[in-house]
Amino acid sequence: MSSPIPFEQARGIAASAEALPAVRRSLEEGIGCVLSEPVTAQLDIPHAATSAMDGWAVTAAEEPQWALRSDRADRPGIVLQPLAAGEAVAVVTGTPIPKGAHSVLRSEHGYIDHSGSQGTRLHATPGTPDLEPHRNIRPTAAEAHTGQLLCEPGRILTATRAATAAVAGYDNLAVIPPPRVRLILTGGEVITSGHPAPGQVRDVFGLALPTMLGAMGADLVGSDRIDDDAAALVDLMEKNPPDVIITTGGTAGSPADVLRPALTRLRARILVDSVAMRPGHPALLARHNGTYILGLPGNPLAGFAALAALGEPLIRALRGITPAATSHALRAGSALQGPRTGVRLVPVQVTQETVQPLPHTSSHMMRGLAEADALAIVPAGGLTTDQHVECLPVPGSPGPIGGRAHISIR
Template sequence: MAQLSDDCFAFGGPLRSIDETVALITSRLTAVEGTETVSLGSADGRILAADVIAPLPLPPFTNSAVDGYALSGADLPETGEQAYPIVGRIEAGMSPGLPIPEGRAVRIFTGAPMAEGTDTVFMQEDVRLDDADRVILPPGLKRGANVRPAGEDIAAGKTVLKAGHRMRPQDVALAAALGLTEVTVRRRIRVAVFSTGNEIVAPGRPRSPAQLFDSNRFMLIAMLGRLGCQITDLGILRDDPDAISDSLRTAAMAHDLILTSGGVSTGEADYVRKSVESVGSLVFWRVAIKPGRPVAMGVIRGAAFIGLPGNPVASFVTFAHIARPAILALAGADLPPQLSAPVRAAFSYRKKKGRREYVRASLRKAEDGSYEVVKFPREGAGLLSSLVETDGLVELGEESIGVEPGQTVNFLGYSSLI
């Protein structure tokens, strides 16, 4: 489990920007202890605990990049076509055989090893055969053409993947190409998740006219799953301070992070905040983000605690921009940059200075062929349809006062956030 000090997040001062908040998170949270070795088939999405060093070069031998005919660069025709006897055939996977004599060519195929005495390959489309089954090669080809030298891609001994890197399918392919069968990764971080409130009920259970089905917990569990977490679903905790405190205390004993939604504001019925303070320490973060305030973070008996807002859109946005960096830090992963695309706005919107806002928007192709973004037509942090029917978020900085049609804005696709 993570073992954080009770005051590791402590700070004072005014409202903090998202950048300051993330910097604080990543500087104070360290990776959980524990590693394991997994097969390549189970490595996708895992965080490397050790560098991957190339045990051999790629490609491991010099080979042909095309189907054609190989010969020595010293024998290349200079002024006109020239005929060469064909002395062999090398297919992919075959031994190159004996050295090729001067003035001779060998039939070769893509990926086949180059024979000793050859260093250049003519593409089969550029040559022809004569009646004596000799290959007629044209002039003009440079020595070394169409050949892939050993180590052209990766040299033996090179660090190809660094510790902290989150494995992707292409990384798995690279490890396999190097002959590896397994990699050393960080253990999965253990996250306990629950929702709070008498006003919500689990899907499938009886619902009173004044209750809503719980959606946040399922959304957060899905987002945690994409980050490779080991998740414990604690369900819904009712508005009972003692029961919430007991659940928090128990969860902290077996988890690295406790993630909740709802109940962390300053209202009389916001019991989570009070319960966290009773069993651990809570720094109530005033983060300059919309939608999203309030967000809470603290420590309960060595485990990190993050409390997200109860409104679904606010919960989604704060998870993407605040909880996700914390989870990656605990997992020992490098924090990847959020990739935004500059696009043209096709809407107007006003905001106040002082906090960063994320506007739900959809991409569409304009008449001139370029892409533009259109704002979701309705406001409200409780509108799940606004997340389903849009493609991402338009990011408006702290100093922005709004958007007018035709302005260039930064667009964050949902794929870059989850």
């Protein structure tokens, strides 16, 4: 293992990955992907003027009364014939406005008279504002004109943006697909249920990583569990290689650590050999035949810290999100102890843009991370109260840093 790479340099290497090639997907399948083409209105939105109210489409008239036609639109899809002078016709919300209409008189602002000699007549309630030109009519292109830009490339296709694209006339879009990720969980001492005996530990990565990776926008395509066996690890890495392989454990240099020997057999290119960070310094990033290999240390906090430091920017880069490496500047609410060299990632809670360190934050522990809103990046020498501190989101966090909901159960 060579000298650790500085923290920001290591993150920059992970963030420099090229985005995956774009593919065409249906709007539904593209939700959550990053757009690689602009979304423009393929037609005017709305493409036809429609009624904004239930009532009657009326023509301009000196006296507020009209001959009421016998045909009517009792659902939005009915297209009515043009109105002649002095006519009105019943419409519902969403009905295309017939040619010749002046406005829409709301149903509560009019009444029908069947008693006159001139046939059925519609009368407007005195004082109604609905006789103003275009009143209660949703005009064509009120939202967008044909060709108008609705969403730029590089933005995530959210459900609401997909719905907007549908309204704009799209059935599919060019998007950058989520990176396909496979997990390889190593360690014969790791058990998945029950109480561990001496020499055993409960699995945390197989439980938490799928949800964390999904929240990052990755597509988990498989998960394998093996003993500390370099040959078995090589075989798995060469089998149906995805975009990213994430391994857990075995990243250091002891005889029990198998990742580095496996990468040597594969002749993989080491991009990050280790990182000047605590916990998580044995984390590594390599590449083999187009597949990125991210090695997370086996200690829980160390592994999840490495995922935040290297995995998050790698996945964002592959998704085409810029900037790929991000952090959030907050303020230290109390002194934060730093390492002798490099940086220390400290689980913290965030209150009103101020961070407080949590207990139980050794590399093998989970309690501190479980209660954390963020991971503070504390430089060598530490930080004093009120100094600015850059923070990373906890992997898999449901919202932005500081946006955590605290729920009281009674």
